[in-house]
Amino acid sequence: MSRQQPEQQAPPVQRLRVRYTKRGRMRFSSHRDVSRAVERAVVRAAVPMAYSSGFHPHPRISYAGASPTGAASEAEYLELGLAEVRDPDEVGRELDAALPDGLDVAAVAESPGGSIADLLQASEWEIALPDLAAGDVAAAVDAFLATESVEVERMTKKGMRTFDCRAAVVRLGTAAADPVSLDLVLRHTVPAVRPDDVLGGIRSVTGLDVPAHPLLTRLAQGPLDEATAEVGDPLA
Numbered sequence: 298m299s300r301q302q303p304e305q306q307a308p309p310v311q312r313l314r315v316r317y318t319k320r321g322r323m324r325f326s327s328h329r330d331v332s333r334a335v336e337r338a339v340v341r342a343a344v345p346m347a348y349s350s351g352f353h354p355h356p357r358i359s360y361a362g363a364s365p366t367g368a369a370s371e372a373e374y375l376e377l378g379l380a381e382v383r384d385p386d387e388v389g390r391e392l393d394a395a396l397p398d399g400l401d402v403a404a405v406a407e408s409p410g411g412s413i414a415d416l417l418q419a420s421e422w423e424i425a426l427p428d429l430a431a432g433d434v435a436a437a438v439d440a441f442l443a444t445e446s447v448e449v450e451r452m453t454k455k456g457m458r459t460f461d462c463r464a465a466v467v468r469l470g471t472a473a474a475d476p477v478s479l480d481l482v483l484r485h486t487v488p489a490v491r492p493d494d495v496l497g498g499i500r501s502v503t504g505l506d507v508p509a510h511p512l513l514t515r516l517a518q519g520p521l522d523e524a525t526a527e528v529g530d531p532l533a
Contacts, residue, residue, distance in 0.1 A: 309347035309357055309378030312408035313385050314532055315392070317373050323399030324369040331400065332360065335375065338395035344388055347378040361414040362518055365491060370515040371403070372420070374413055374531065406532040416531035419467060419484050419521035422492045425512040427476035429505070434477050437503040438469055447498035451488075458488055462498040465490035468526040482526055 319331070326334075339346055339356055348354035357378030364370040377388070389405035396402065426434055441447065447463040468482035483490055496507045519531040 307347065307380065309380065311379040311382045312410075313377045313379060313383075313388060314406050314408050314413050315375050315377060315389070315402060316404040316532060317375070317396075318401045318403055319364060319368075319370040319373055319399065320401070321369075321399040323397070325367055326399075327366045328360070328363045331363070331373075332358070334397055334400060338392055338397075338400075339377070341395040342388075342391040344377065344392060345379055345381045345383065347380040361412075362417040362420070362485070364515050365493075365513075367510065368492075368513040368515060370518075372515055372518040374417065374518065376408060376413055404532055413531055416520050417485060417518050419482055419519070419528050420515050421517040421528045422479075422481040422483065423472065423514045423516055424479040424481060424492055424496070425476055425514075426478060426507060429477055429507070431471060431474050431477045433505060434479070435471050437499050437505040438471060438479070440503045441495075441499045442466070442469060444502050447502055449494050449497045449501070451491075451494060453488060460488055460490070460494075462490050462494040466495060467521065467523075469495070482521075482528060484521060 335358060336356060346356040348356055359376045361374045364373060385405040385407055389402045393402035444463060446461045448459055449462045450457055450459050465484045465486045467484050470480050472478045472480040481492055481495060492513050499505055500507050517528040520529040522529060
């Protein structure tokens with residue numbers, strides 16, 4: 298008796314890149330929670346998805362540069378593989394209406410090809426530091442930036458890793474004063490350096506009592522202009 302062969306699926310005829318936000322209570326959602334919400338939303342919105350091959354086909358959705366659990370974000374990205382050509386703006390409206398509150402579609406653009414992950418070279422973050430004096434934070438930032446290398450430890454999937462968090466910092470300064478906040482641009486590295494790693498580095502260098510779980514918001518994610526330390530738009 299021959300075994301049944303898995304159905305072969307046609308490749309996508311259109312790829313759409315989506316920028317979406319993660320706000321409010323949704324910032325506490327894991328990447329798996331977000332991906333499940335997106336998969337349910339494309340079904341509810343009747344987006345004509347292309348599917349993977351095999352016995353258990355899945356909609357062709359790829360994610361890039363997901364923010365850590367607990368962080369809000371204005372710049373999360375995914376790519377949809379469609380089985381038919383659709384207007385990107387129309388898909389964006391339908392998908393936005395089907396997503397839960399806190400996950401909002403900000404922009405949709407047709408993919409020119411290649412991987413969007415290759416364009417996500419850096420992220421800009423806002424880190425709120427309530428109950429700290431602006432002068433103390435500014436002094437700590439200056440001391441951190443004056444240090445050539447700052448090693449921190451973090452548990453990863455491969456166990457405890459020690460790495461230099463200073464090397465990934467492209468720009469760091471104080472922003473709003475009430476409450477004081479940090480404006481941070483991080484180059485995407487391997488292993489990835491996160492904003493809380495930088496806060497840990499500031500703590501170890503200066504002794505500043507930064508909060509263990511600050512409010513993090515990713516403002517932008519995309520190509521890095523090395524000359525200006527600005528993060529560009531990968532959908533432009």
